[in-house]
Amino acid sequence: MIHQNNAVLGKEFNNTLKEHGLIIKRETLKTLQINMGKLCNQVCKHCHVEAGPKRTEVMTKKTIERILGLLEQSPQIDTVDITGGAPELNPNFRYLVQELNYMAKKIINRCNLTILQEKGQEDTPLFLRDNNVIIYSSLPCYTKDNVDKQRGDDVFIKSIASLKSLNSLGYGIDGSGLILKLIYNPMGPYLPPDHKTLEKDYKVELEKLGVDFNQLLTITNMPIKRFAKQLIKQSEFENYHNLLLNNFNPVSANKVMCREMLSISWDGKIYDCDFNQMLDIFAPWENNNIWDINKFENNSNNIAFSNHCFGCTAGAGSSCGGSLI
Numbered sequence: 001m002i003h004q005n006n007a008v009l010g011k012e013f014n015n016t017l018k019e020h021g022l023i024i025k026r027e028t029l030k031t032l033q034i035n036m037g038k039l040c041n042q043v044c045k046h047c048h049v050e051a052g053p054k055r056t057e058v059m060t061k062k063t064i065e066r067i068l069g070l071l072e073q074s075p076q077i078d079t080v081d082i083t084g085g086a087p088e089l090n091p092n093f094r095y096l097v098q099e100l101n102y103m104a105k106k107i108i109n110r111c112n113l114t115i116l117q118e119k120g121q122e123d124t125p126l127f128l129r130d131n132n133v134i135i136y137s138s139l140p141c142y143t144k145d146n147v148d149k150q151r152g153d154d155v156f157i158k159s160i161a162s163l164k165s166l167n168s169l170g171y172g173i174d175g176s177g178l179i180l181k182l183i184y185n186p187m188g189p190y191l192p193p194d195h196k197t198l199e200k201d202y203k204v205e206l207e208k209l210g211v212d213f214n215q216l217l218t219i220t221n222m223p224i225k226r227f228a229k230q231l232i233k234q235s236e237f238e239n240y241h242n243l244l245l246n247n248f249n250p251v252s253a254n255k256v257m258c259r260e261m262l263s264i265s266w267d268g269k270i271y272d273c274d275f276n277q278m279l280d281i282f283a284p285w286e287n288n289n290i291w292d293i294n295k296f297e298n299n300s301n302n303i304a305f306s307n308h309c310f311g312c313t314a315g316a317g318s319s320c321g322g323s324l325i
Helices: 002-019 061-072 093-102 124-130 144-151 155-168 195-207 225-233 237-246 274-278 309-313
Strands: 031-035 079-083 106-111 134-138 180-184 215-218 261-264
Touching: 002 309, 031 061, 031 274, 061 093, 079 093, 093 106, 093 124, 124 155, 134 155, 144 155, 155 180, 180 195, 195 215, 225 237, 237 309, 261 274
Parallel strands: 031 079, 031 261, 079 106, 106 134, 134 180, 180 215
Antiparallel strands: none
């Protein structure tokens, strides 16, 4: 049902672009997002990856080495965004980070915070600091009840403990050069509020708990996978789609993240973004597998769009780096 909706409403998204006279193509590739697998220590209700402790999809070292080789031939890509699942659970995570650091790439790690409280991860914060890694961490609210409701029991307490540990190393502290960004996503079927106003609230409330951070990013929930199933169960799927459609913003549409990035799956396939990856909507390249290309380049500047793309273009817009305007 969800995939059928994507097929029908995806055509509607392309029609919306035409109605606004928009032609969105990929430009120079600057960011490569690597999904290291679907293994995770959490099972979040909104997760578009449907990650969890029982998932077996994990990127191999051979695949990582192939990606690194392609990056050496693609100097225009200056940023590598590492995600999952919980990427730290991949046994080759540290190898990838170290190699990227040697290549002087800007490295982003999407850390769910609670992973830093797991056995065997005690020195991960030090490792991230020593390799100049930027940390993006999900914290959908500054209250325990709301966070635990969305992400699981005791997630808030563990997250605060991890944030304090990162702060003690300099992460999130002005002047340290160690960047810590928090990510907010709505608890239900509505758009994120103004990120600057919400950031002020986060700063005030988390300061009471002895926690600091550099910036708050707001991300719209995509109507796919677990969140889509939740919407369908609550008979809210159509209403949420209409909310995104009615808030379509051509300014946001002109700044979508897929214009400058690619997403690589755990098994080496090429997508326009992590959301398309989870729906098996391949990048419209002649070859969309890392084993069939010689470098990351625009062998096609076309982008595959579908209904969930309204999530990136509604209101102030949404991307892996937060709002677009």
